Amino acid sequence: MQAEGHLVGASAGVVLAVLLLVSCSGVPTRGEREARKSMQALSHRFVQSRTERNLPVLTNGCSLGDYLRFAMLNHPSVEAAYFDWASSIEQITIDRSRPDPRFMFEADIADIVMTVMPGLLQMFPAPGKLKAAASVATASSTQKYFAFEAAVLRTAFNVKRAYYQLCFLDESIRINRDALGLLSALEEAARARNAAGKVALQDVYRAQIDRAKLAAEIENLEDSRRPFAAQFKGALGLTRGQPDPPRPAKGESTPLDLSGDELLAIAFARNPRLKMLKAEVQMAQAAIALAAKSKMPDFDLGLMADARASPPMFRPVADITLPIWRDKIQAQIAKAQADKRAAEARLTAEQISIAVEFAMKSYGYRELTRNLALLQDELIPRAQQSLEAARSGYHVGQVDFLNLIDAERTWLNFRLEEAETRMRREIILADLSLMIAGIAPEAAPVLTDTPGVGSRQQTSGALGSNPTSGSISTNLRH
Numbered sequence: 001m002q003a004e005g006h007l008v009g010a011s012a013g014v015v016l017a018v019l020l021l022v023s024c025s026g027v028p029t030r031g032e033r034e035a036r037k038s039m040q041a042l043s044h045r046f047v048q049s050r051t052e053r054n055l056p057v058l059t060n061g062c063s064l065g066d067y068l069r070f071a072m073l074n075h076p077s078v079e080a081a082y083f084d085w086a087s088s089i090e091q092i093t094i095d096r097s098r099p100d101p102r103f104m105f106e107a108d109i110a111d112i113v114m115t116v117m118p119g120l121l122q123m124f125p126a127p128g129k130l131k132a133a134a135s136v137a138t139a140s141s142t143q144k145y146f147a148f149e150a151a152v153l154r155t156a157f158n159v160k161r162a163y164y165q166l167c168f169l170d171e172s173i174r175i176n177r178d179a180l181g182l183l184s185a186l187e188e189a190a191r192a193r194n195a196a197g198k199v200a201l202q203d204v205y206r207a208q209i210d211r212a213k214l215a216a217e218i219e220n221l222e223d224s225r226r227p228f229a230a231q232f233k234g235a236l237g238l239t240r241g242q243p244d245p246p247r248p249a250k251g252e253s254t255p256l257d258l259s260g261d262e263l264l265a266i267a268f269a270r271n272p273r274l275k276m277l278k279a280e281v282q283m284a285q286a287a288i289a290l291a292a293k294s295k296m297p298d299f300d301l302g303l304m305a306d307a308r309a310s311p312p313m314f315r316p317v318a319d320i321t322l323p324i325w326r327d328k329i330q331a332q333i334a335k336a337q338a339d340k341r342a343a344e345a346r347l348t349a350e351q352i353s354i355a356v357e358f359a360m361k362s363y364g365y366r367e368l369t370r371n372l373a374l375l376q377d378e379l380i381p382r383a384q385q386s387l388e389a390a391r392s393g394y395h396v397g398q399v400d401f402l403n404l405i406d407a408e409r410t411w412l413n414f415r416l417e418e419a420e421t422r423m424r425r426e427i428i429l430a431d432l433s434l435m436i437a438g439i440a441p442e443a444a445p446v447l448t449d450t451p452g453v454g455s456r457q458q459t460s461g462a463l464g465s466n467p468t469s470g471s472i473s474t475n476l477r478h
Contacts, residue, residue: 039085058236064160084144124298129296139282143280160434280343284342
């Protein structure tokens with residue numbers, strides 16, 4: 001009975017120790033605390049705002065900003081990137097925690113049970129290993145955050161591109177319909193002059209040919225609305241079974257009051273692709289520190305109690321790993337160093353790529369701006385005057401029908417070119433501000449000022465909070 005009492009007492013002690021260990025928590029690292037603080041700050045802006053009742057309501061006449069806010073909160077690619085980041089934060093806790101303690105049980109049995117020895121064993125990694133592992137996980141979490149921010153900006157860019165393409169399509173249809181009405185009037189004028197015997201019937205046929213071609217072009221443009229509308233719907237993150245979003249009522253420009261030099265500086269400070277690669281370098285640096293710890297042994301310490309002994313007998317248990325494979329240790333360190341060199345090279349390559357991409361895009365923007373000014377200030381007004389002069393001259397027999405049709409085609413082509421140039425300029429501007437400079441639209445679910453991630457206050461307010469129609473005030477110069 002006394003032995004059974006010892007057995008029960010020892011077992012109860014072990015069970016109590018296990019229960020106490022179950023309720024234990026580790027000590028968060030500084031990077032982990034900052035990461036959780038960042039996620040808590042963003043949780044309200046993203047997770048709670050994504051509920052259906054809090055999403056912006058898309059109605060007829062809603063602004064470009066409404067479309068952007070809806071897409072940034074609703075698109076599944078943004079959601080996936082957010083929860084990848086959330087998962088990486090939990091990985092920090094996992095990597096900085098000690099391994100679970102192990103319950104052990106031994107018994108010596110001959111004809112009867114000689115000894116019963118329950119116990120606990122805890123592994124203790126070498127000093128600094130868990131901290132180094134947490135540093136690797138923290139840098140990986142930072143990288144995941146910037147992947148999330150890149151997904152937000154990419155979604156906003158896709159919305160703007162689809163938005164401006166739809167607006168250009170509607171404007172092209174309107175311009176072509178105006179031209180179709182003009183051709184109908186020219187055909188009537190040709191019929192009247194033919195009836196009066198002043199021109200041949202060929203003028204009527206030419207007007208009919210151009211009118212038929214233009215009517216077919218309008219039909220093709222109207223038919224293309226479906227794929228462009230599907231692209232716009234997809235950019236908003238709406239699935240096939242969800243209702244189609246309302247079409248944009250009119251195109252809105254996005255003002256950006258920054259010079260080219262300022263925008264390039266912001267790009268190097270904020271571009272998410274660069275931030276991801278910088279975090280990759282930090283992760284590789286932390287991996288080198290972790291690999292260097294592999295030459296240090298890990299320890300297992302435990303205690304067992306013989307429940308049948310009187311008085312109870314305790315058996316300390318200890319073991320130690322022997323990191324004897326030097327070539328393996330050297331390979332781990334060399335691999336981490338090579339990973340760091342590769343990460344640094346990728347960062348440099350991306351910096352070069354962004355500088356080149358910025359130079360090309362800013363040149364394209366300036367070129368389109370010059371072409372747009374030429375069309376609006378010179379070519380379209382002159383083409384309009386030429387068309388009016390040709391129409392007047394045709395009625396009095398001073399201009400033949402071929403010159404009249406040519407003047408009409410020139411006027412139409414300039415107007416279509418002006419609309420297309422405005423669309424292309426808006427898309428390039430969106431690319432410059434979102435994909436290159438990394439300036440998030442207002443109400444974007446991104447961090448504004450987070451330790452370890454970088455302050456965003458230097459460019460707050462650079463992007464217009466309420467996009468309005470009108471000319472873009474950006475001055476991109478080099």
